[in-house]
Amino acid sequence: MDTLDPDLLRTFLAFVDSGSLAQAASRVARSPSAVTAQMQRLEEIVGEPLLAPQGRGRGLTPAGENLVGHARRILAVHREAWLALRGARAAGHVAIGTTQDFADSGLPDLLRAFAASHPRVRIELRVGRSAELAQALQAGNLDLAIIMRRTAAPDEVGVLREPMIWLCSQKGLASQQDGLPLALLDPYCGFREAAIAALDAAGRRYRIAAGSASLAGLRTAVNAGIALTLRTARFAHSGIVEAPRDFDLPAVPVAEFAIRLRAQADAPARDLSALLVSNLALTAASG
Incomplete structure (x- = not known):
């Protein structure tokens, strides 16, 4: 029996939350053709069409609607298992900075999950403007930051693209x-x-x-x-x-936000950055 690949489910939910295959491709950092191929593969595994023409775009079929809740639960379990295994012995602290956009939407649930799975790690949160957060990261006062992107930076570990x-x-x-x-x-x-x-x-x-x-x-x-x-x-x-x-x-245009990680950051900060890269874009629409 074929299993539901988490990568395919992430792309599927990116489509659900963004409303189009083009926006889903931007969110998961893949080409539109790659996203289309992933959706076709997921339909093969499920055995039914998940997307159907709807106006000028595509919408969910009844099978697609049914898969949404299952996909969210499967990815939540994957996330919890990964965090529990990584955080059982982790200690230290993580200083994270973010713009208000993500402090209000998306980030709180992920920080809660990280704090629960990494009970010995102290989290320090700073909310501010992108320019000041970039300076704090460069000065070593932050381990990790989510900031609006102007140009590519060598410490980027992920890029989130969202329509203005x-x-x-x-x-x-x-x-x-x-x-x-x-x-x-x-x-x-x-x-x-x-x-x-x-x-x-x-x-x-x-x-x-x-x-x-x-x-x-x-x-x-x-x-x-x-x-x-x-x-x-x-x-x-x-x-x-x-x-x-x-x-x-x-x-x-489309707004770009970079997830940036200090080069010398310790393991807990790297764990948190991986969590954000894998899950933050999926929360963009539901916040």
Whole structure:
């Protein structure tokens, strides 16, 4: 009897959580043709089609819907077993830094699993902006960091790619006078640069209606309907939704986040980095 390969299940869930084979390929760092081949192999093992044409893309068949819960449980058991074996005798500490995006979505459950399986390892968590986290990592004050990626770095152990999307209050904008109102983080911010570049290229008038040094400030401005912002789907909760199509907003690029590991990091930090590389992208949509 063929077994359900965890790698195939990870790719399957990447499709489920992202909604397309192209986005799944980006999440699992494989080519679209490789992802298609993996899905075909998984269908051979299951013995039924898992994906079917749906509009311009593909959706889940009843068998695919049924597999989702099983796939999540299988991968959770694999993760727990791997962590338990790695963490039974591990000791020391891990200093991890992350942007607020992942501190709010995805990372908490993984840190909890790591802490439970590595009870003798002390975890130090720092949440901040990408630039300051990169400096702390370079200075040796962090063992591991999740930061927005501008260029490739030699200490990268994984790259997470997530589409940027325009976001606004579910109640819409309170006013659109004098150009499109934006809520943006203070410089330097990759999302700020991408938003301005896209609007400039489209010839769209805009104004910065709210500036902030933190995502909490952006969330307040967006929830109030003062402005819209550009982030990833991780920011879309608590009354914030993707901006409707009638806003006629320009296309924007994919955001890249690097998981970076200090070269001299001890075994516990390496265990945690491996956990993040294998599982963090799978939590992107469900957070």
